[in-house]
Amino acid sequence: MPWFSYHGGHSGEFCRHAKGDLEAVVQRAIAAGFSHYGLSEHIARYRSEDLFPEERDLTPDDLITTFEAYVVRARQLQTKYEDQIDLLVGFETERLPPGDWATRMRETRARLRIDYIVGSVHDVEGLVIDYKPEHTASVAERVGGVEELHVRYFDALTELVSELRPEVVGHIDLIRKFEGENPVFGARAWRHLEGTLEAVRSVGGVLDVNAATRRRGLGPVYPLPAILERARAMGIGVTLGDDGHGAHDVGVGLDACMAAISAAGYREVSYLAHDRSGRVELRRAPIEDVRPR
Ligand SMILES: [Zn+2]
Numbered sequence: 001m002p003w004f005s006y007h008g009g010h011s012g013e014f015c016r017h018a019k020g021d022l023e024a025v026v027q028r029a030i031a032a033g034f035s036h037y038g039l040s041e042h043i044a045r046y047r048s049e050d051l052f053p054e055e056r057d058l059t060p061d062d063l064i065t066t067f068e069a070y071v072v073r074a075r076q077l078q079t080k081y082e083d084q085i086d087l088l089v090g091f092e093t094e095r096l097p098p099g100d101w102a103t104r105m106r107e108t109r110a111r112l113r114i115d116y117i118v119g120s121v122h123d124v125e126g127l128v129i130d131y132k133p134e135h136t137a138s139v140a141e142r143v144g145g146v147e148e149l150h151v152r153y154f155d156a157l158t159e160l161v162s163e164l165r166p167e168v169v170g171h172i173d174l175i176r177k178f179e180g181e182n183p184v185f186g187a188r189a190w191r192h193l194e195g196t197l198e199a200v201r202s203v204g205g206v207l208d209v210n211a212a213t214r215r216r217g218l219g220p221v222y223p224l225p226a227i228l229e230r231a232r233a234m235g236i237g238v239t240l241g242d243d244g245h246g247a248h249d250v251g252v253g254l255d256a257c258m259a260a261i262s263a264a265g266y267r268e269v270s271y272l273a274h275d276r277s278g279r280v281e282l283r284r285a286p287i288e289d290v291r292p293r
């Protein structure tokens, strides 16, 4: 009975907007019946203008040091708990800094021998779009409206997916985070979203069905039902992500993710696991077998 999540494992130890120690996250994942659990701490941000308000006393170099300490700690925990859970050590990408994000992400992945990555975009034209509704609204105004914001976000994600070939594509429709219970993508945005889905299919990635919006009362799980249905028709796999930011979030909301996956007509859910030789492979489990052990 596999039970898994690949987007999350953020902890207060290595991320200022999360809570608690990484080990508490791992212990909670074991207690909650996870067989496989992916840790995908945020990659460092490399420009001072990309630091979050709670990071104002830090420098980009501090974020790099913290990120590298996260990988060391995650590897220790991977070994310490290997008899109880298959931990995967990954990171969640950024499309920052605008000029050389791809080089930096690839270099970090290779140098630290990262198990997998969650390919996410949290900015449009270098401006963060998932922080506060009023910020996102001002970015929309700057680029020429909400539909243009959607279009640019999907194009940015398409490029990131093609460049980095992430195993998991994070919250594909994050751009509607502040649009409530019934967000709508216009025809033009939808065409660009189809381009993103094509990119996901061509690199063999799977979609993160992500509990964060539901847990925060912001709307349906990512991706929206119509996107999930389209992805299924295209043969794109899905996996689970609690997007947890502390032990209290571990596994919370994954029931809503499973319900969305079923409703879209999926029969199987994809998951990542270490094989006997220590390599990470993509597996699929029948939907009825996916539950806590
Ligand atoms: Zn976060």
Ligand SMILES: [Zn+2]
Binding pocket: 092, 120, 122, 170, 171
């Ligand atoms: Zn994210």
